[in-house]
Every structure is written in structure tokens, then in C-alpha cells.
Amino acid sequence: MFALKAPAKINLTLEVIGKRPDGYHEVASIIQAISLSDILEFEPAENFAFLCDSPDWKAEKSLVSRASSLFVSRLGAGGGARINIHKNIPFSAGLGGESSAAAITLIGLNHLLQADLPPGDLYHLAEKLGSDVPFFLTGGTALVSGRGEKVSPLPALPHYWVILLIPADMDTPGKTEKMYACLRPGNFTAGRITDDFISSLAHGDMKTLPDLYNVFERVAGQVFGGIDWYKEQFYLAGASRVNMAGSGPVLFSMETDKTAAEQIVQRLKQQGLKAILAHTLDSLGPAGFI
Numbered sequence: 001m002f003a004l005k006a007p008a009k010i011n012l013t014l015e016v017i018g019k020r021p022d023g024y025h026e027v028a029s030i031i032q033a034i035s036l037s038d039i040l041e042f043e044p045a046e047n048f049a050f051l052c053d054s055p056d057w058k059a060e061k062s063l064v065s066r067a068s069s070l071f072v073s074r075l076g077a078g079g080g081a082r083i084n085i086h087k088n089i090p091f092s093a094g095l096g097g098e099s100s101a102a103a104i105t106l107i108g109l110n111h112l113l114q115a116d117l118p119p120g121d122l123y124h125l126a127e128k129l130g131s132d133v134p135f136f137l138t139g140g141t142a143l144v145s146g147r148g149e150k151v152s153p154l155p156a157l158p159h160y161w162v163i164l165l166i167p168a169d170m171d172t173p174g175k176t177e178k179m180y181a182c183l184r185p186g187n188f189t190a191g192r193i194t195d196d197f198i199s200s201l202a203h204g205d206m207k208t209l210p211d212l213y214n215v216f217e218r219v220a221g222q223v224f225g226g227i228d229w230y231k232e233q234f235y236l237a238g239a240s241r242v243n244m245a246g247s248g249p250v251l252f253s254m255e256t257d258k259t260a261a262e263q264i265v266q267r268l269k270q271q272g273l274k275a276i277l278a279h280t281l282d283s284l285g286p287a288g289f290i
């Protein structure tokens with residue numbers, strides 16, 4: 001048996017450049033892996049069995065089971081595994097939990113079944129599973145483009161504490177699709193915000209973080225009623241800048257000082273809100289074996 005960490009992500013920039021003929025949207029986004037992670041344990045088994053410590057997790061709806069089927073059909077041979085998931089990343093939050101678990105399933109099965117598929121093959125399987133899945137094969141800091149599946153690693157961001165505020169009762173079926181559908185041409189940008197962020201990263205000019213950007217913040221109120229209230233609570237608790245994670249609804253703030261970050265988390269918790277303290281992660285190669 002071995003275990004792998006499947007980290008969450010935040011988007012430092014998330015620009016939508018336009019709608020594509022295939023119905024997807026062209027994006028330019030800088031994604032950052034963070035320490036909040038699910039843990040996936042892999043054990044040999046004749047057939048596939050999936051277990052999770054969260055009652056809300058359903059194997060048949062999960063990208064983990066889809067990734068497993070895709071992996072064995074690519075091998076063209078039988079194979080199974082028992083995959084036990086310890087869920088820490090909130091569901092449907094904008095933190096990429098499902099996509100990360102799918103990518104780590106591919107890496108774990110490649111190891112467990114001694115399939116030795118090269119990174120390029122894993123990439124092609126990952127892009128079939130979802131636009132955000134390929135990023136999690138490498139993690140760290142990366143530029144993603146296309147519909148999100150084209151990944152270019154970037155120099156690591158300096159270490160930041162990342163406070164996550166998880167709004168309650170905002171579960172929205174088909175959320176990502178709905179968020180994209182809310183966008184209008186006036187929300188599209190040319191990718192310059194992302195380019196400028198990359199220039200700052202390349203010049204090591206990160207003492208103060210450039211402005212973060214997420215196009216979905218423009219339309220979040222249409223899908224997540226009450227999100228502005230959560231934003232306000234975050235600022236009142238002392239956050240310096242609040243942004244939304246991916247297609248939401250989780251909000252985050254990045255802080256350099258650990259004590260300040262801990263105090264913000266504590267204040268949010270005193271309000272009865274769900275807050276988690278994490279930090280940015282450098283790319284550690286393919287995946288974090290535990």
C-alpha cells in the first residue's frame with residue numbers, strides 16, 4: 001500500500017479570452033497548488049473498489065472512478081485497485097479537488113500496476129477527464145491556456161500563507177458550466193493581466209503580490225447569492241485582499257505573515273465560519289508520495 005497527496009489549487013489570475021467553436025472558453029490562467037490536500041491510498045486488488053471517508057462522495061459521480069476506467073482501457077489489459085480517499089478539500093469549491101484526485105489516480109495506478117506510461121500518455125488521459133486535470137500532474141505554479149489543458153510550468157511563487165473561507169450552503173449542480181454561461185463578451189480580456197503577472201514572476205519582483213484577477217468574480221453574485229457578505233466578513237477579519245478560487249464559491253486571501261494569517265482564521269472561526277489555513281506549494285515533481 002502507498003499513499004499520495006492530491007493538492008488543491010487557487011487561480012492567481014483567471015482570464016477568459018473568448019468563446020470557442022467547440023463550446024468551451026479559451027482561458028489564460030496562472031494556477032498555484034496549495035497544501036490543503038486529499039490523501040489517496042492505493043492497494044492492489046483484483047477489481048476496482050473505491051472508498052471515501054466523506055458520505056457526500058459518490059464513486060459513480062467521481063472523476064476517480066472515471067480516471068481508473070480510462071487508465072485500464074488505455075492499458076488494454078485487466079487490472080484493479082482499492083483506492084481509499086481521505087477527503088479534506090471541500091466539494092465543488094473552485095479548489096480543483098476532483099480534478100486533482102483524478103490526476104493523482106492516474107499517477108497512482110501507473111505506479112501500482114507497474115504500467116510505466118510516460119508523462120505524455122498520462123497527460124492525454126488527464127485532458128480527457130477535464131480541463132483542469134493536467135495541471136495536477138505537475139502542480140506548483142503554472143500558466144494554463146487553451147480550455148485549461150495546456151500547462152506551462154512557471155518559476156515558483158515565494159511562500160505565502162493562504163486562508164480559505166468556505167461559504168456554507170452554496171452547492172450548485174453544474175456550477176462550472178453555469179459560471180461560464182454567465183459570462184458575456186464584455187467580460188473577456190486579452191490575457192495581458194496574466195502576461196504581466198508572469199513578467200513579475202520572471203523578474204523575481206514579488207515582494208508585493210501583483211493584483212490577482214478572476215473573471216468569475218464579475219458574475220459570482222448571479223450564481224452564489226450572499227457571496228458579498230462572506231467577502232465582507234473576510235475583510236472585517238483582517239484579510240488584505242480577498243479573491244474567489246476558480247469558479248467559486250471559496251474565497252481566499254494570501255498573507256506573508258503566519259501570525260497575521262492565523263489571527264484572521266481564528267476571527268473567522270469565532271464568527272462561526274469555516275476557514276482553513278494552507279500555504280503555497282512548490283512543484284515536487286510528479287506527485288507527493290507519503
Ligand code: C5P
Pocket residue numbers: 023024025026027129130131132146147148176177180
Ligand atoms: O472541462 P470540464 O469538464 O471541467 O468543464 C466543465 C464545463 O465547464 C464544460 O462543459 C463547459 O461548459 C465549461 N468550460 C468552458 N470552458 C473551459 C472549461 C470549462 O466553457 N475552458
